Amino acid sequence: MTGTQNNWVNLTTGLCLVLFVIAEAVGLHIRATGAESWMSFTAQWVTPFALPTLFLIAGLFLPRTLYGSKSAFFDRKVLRFIYFYLAWMGLHALAAMAFTSDLRAAGLVDRLASGLVQPSAGLWVLPQLALFALITWLVRLVAPGKVLAVAAGAQILHSAGLIQTGWIPLDATAQYFIFFFAGCSGAATLRQYAERLSRGFADVPAALVIWAAINTVLVAQGTAALPVISLVMGFSGAFAMIALGVLLSRSGRGQLFQQAGRDHLAIYIAYLPVLLLGQTLLGLTGLSPEPGLTALALALLGLILPLGLSRLVRLTPLKLLYRRPKVFRLKGVAPGSGGQLIGASYDRAEEA
Numbered sequence: 001m002t003g004t005q006n007n008w009v010n011l012t013t014g015l016c017l018v019l020f021v022i023a024e025a026v027g028l029h030i031r032a033t034g035a036e037s038w039m040s041f042t043a044q045w046v047t048p049f050a051l052p053t054l055f056l057i058a059g060l061f062l063p064r065t066l067y068g069s070k071s072a073f074f075d076r077k078v079l080r081f082i083y084f085y086l087a088w089m090g091l092h093a094l095a096a097m098a099f100t101s102d103l104r105a106a107g108l109v110d111r112l113a114s115g116l117v118q119p120s121a122g123l124w125v126l127p128q129l130a131l132f133a134l135i136t137w138l139v140r141l142v143a144p145g146k147v148l149a150v151a152a153g154a155q156i157l158h159s160a161g162l163i164q165t166g167w168i169p170l171d172a173t174a175q176y177f178i179f180f181f182a183g184c185s186g187a188a189t190l191r192q193y194a195e196r197l198s199r200g201f202a203d204v205p206a207a208l209v210i211w212a213a214i215n216t217v218l219v220a221q222g223t224a225a226l227p228v229i230s231l232v233m234g235f236s237g238a239f240a241m242i243a244l245g246v247l248l249s250r251s252g253r254g255q256l257f258q259q260a261g262r263d264h265l266a267i268y269i270a271y272l273p274v275l276l277l278g279q280t281l282l283g284l285t286g287l288s289p290e291p292g293l294t295a296l297a298l299a300l301l302g303l304i305l306p307l308g309l310s311r312l313v314r315l316t317p318l319k320l321l322y323r324r325p326k327v328f329r330l331k332g333v334a335p336g337s338g339g340q341l342i343g344a345s346y347d348r349a350e351e352a
Contacts, residue, residue: 008194009057010261011254012245016053017264018257018303019046021271024122025299029291032279037292041219048215048224049237051125052179056238058129059136059183060190066140075330077133083324085126088269089115091321092123095273119168122272128172132180135173144185151178152231159227179234190242197246204243211240263307266322270306278302 023043030036065073093111097104119127139147157163158174165171183190197204215233218224224233248254260267278298282289310322 007249007258008198008242008245009060010245010258011248012053012241012261013057013264014254014257014259014261015245015248016046016050016241017260017267018299020050020054021267021302022296022299023047023050024271025275025302026295028275028279029295029298032283033288033291035288035291037290037295039292039295045216045219048219048230048233049241051176052234053238053241054125055132055176055179056183056190056235059132059180059185060187062133062136062180062184063187066137066184069333071330072333073133073137075333077137078130079328079330080324081126081130081133083328084265084269085119085123085130087321088123088126089120092120092273095276123269124168124172125268128169128176129180131169131173132177135177136181136184144181147181148178148185151181154178155231155234156227159225159230178231179238182235193239194242194246197243198250200250204247208240208244208247211236259307260303263310266310267303267306269321270309271302274302274305275299 022039023046026037026039026043030040062077065076090112093108093115096111097107115123154163154174155176155178158171163171163174215224215237218229218233223229245254248257275298278301282294282298313319313321
């Protein structure tokens with residue numbers, strides 16, 4: 001990838017990650033206080049496209065290793081995410097115990113055992129990416145059109161409530177694998193799409209306004225999550241976010257989003273404990289500030305503090321939370337470009 005291509009990938013990733021964290025902060029504050037706010041609709045508005053876009057971009061980088069060395073593939077696309085999940089699952093469990101004042105060893109064991117069966121909230125994307133990569137490897141010799149048809153059918157069934165078991169790995173596969181595999185099988189098309197946009201199209205801003213208006217209407221009507229509509233909105237939103245990322249890249253703006261895209265792993269794995277800490281401290285003060293602004297402030301903390309934490313521990317033994325030690329790599333596999341979550345080549349959570 002050229003530097004320009006890396007820019008739009010990082011910008012798109014950063015945009016969707018920021019929106020995702022904002023939505024999570026809004027939901028957490030509502031669950032803690034029961035107070036709806038003007039930010040509630042924002043959280044609903046980003047739901048149709050934020051995660052589909054992130055999974056689409058994650059799939060975009062899979063072909064690099066899919067047809068190469070098996071050991072390199074499993075090390076970089078499966079074991080990498082399992083390592084980060086296990087490391088941070090333990091840390092999240094300790095943080096949750098501290099918040100609830102439950103410091104019993106048995107409680108820690110229960111939380112860890114539960115996390116091995118049902119992925120922890122705030123970390124479930126990590127094992128899901130490993131599972132998506134594994135499924136894609138298993139069907140790599142099947143015609144992409146057939147896989148896309150089956151994945152689209154599963155997504156429609158999930159939207160219709162026919163595949164909703166309560167077990168995250170199965171439900172999330174039905175809901176999001178179509179986007180991941182589309183990113184993988186259509187990687188060349190996606191890059192061509194971004195390349196053409198980078199040359200300049202005067203009607204792109206108008207198209208983005210139309211898409212945003214349609215997304216707003218469907219969310220307001222409560223129809224954005226319906227079968228077929230949710231699939232179409234997921235893809236249309238992903239293409240819209242890519243277009244916005246390209247426009248920002250061309251204009252030289254959006255450096256904060258680009259930074260979030262580069263450091264998406266550091267943000268994702270630590271945002272939830274930060275949100276929980278912020279909400280807990282707010283509850284202890286007994287204050288009841290405006291809920292919308294409070295949720296927004298929590299989201300900012302969830303974006304900024306994880307970056308600060310990653311920099312603080314970079315030169316300490318705790319760097320293993322962000323850098324996979326060689327002992328946890330498959331032998332004979334050369335170090336990759338980084339320990340990234342989505343796949344952008346400039347992620348700062350690099351492997352040792």
